[in-house]
Amino acid sequence: MGFRVVLAHVPPILRDIIRDAVVNAPDVEIVGTIEDPEPLGPPLERVQADVLIVGAATPDDVTLARQVWATRPRLRLLTIGPGGRRAMLLELRPNRVILGDISPQGLVAAIRGEPAW
Numbered sequence: 001m002g003f004r005v006v007l008a009h010v011p012p013i014l015r016d017i018i019r020d021a022v023v024n025a026p027d028v029e030i031v032g033t034i035e036d037p038e039p040l041g042p043p044l045e046r047v048q049a050d051v052l053i054v055g056a057a058t059p060d061d062v063t064l065a066r067q068v069w070a071t072r073p074r075l076r077l078l079t080i081g082p083g084g085r086r087a088m089l090l091e092l093r094p095n096r097v098i099l100g101d102i103s104p105q106g107l108v109a110a111i112r113g114e115p116a117w
Contacts, residue, residue, distance in 0.1 A: 003028045032047040040068060
């Protein structure tokens, strides 16, 4: 299984660095680039990608992720900051934890996301 990657709003020099980084990975293929400041939705619909790499002023901003996931919830989003030094990987992933018999304290802990079982 391979990973289809789209680059969006990535400066040319960083785009070249990314291409060089994945050139020897046989399971990674860059299938497109989006350079226009247009919304990402329509171009992403045309190219069925697994990963979207976005050049972002602040890589920890999740606003773009929410917009992308509205139509492509399985898409992994990798944001890379200016200069390519900071990055963040965002993905939606279902999580299931079987709690079994649960106490009132365990119920409260589960609501909080705390491991108390």
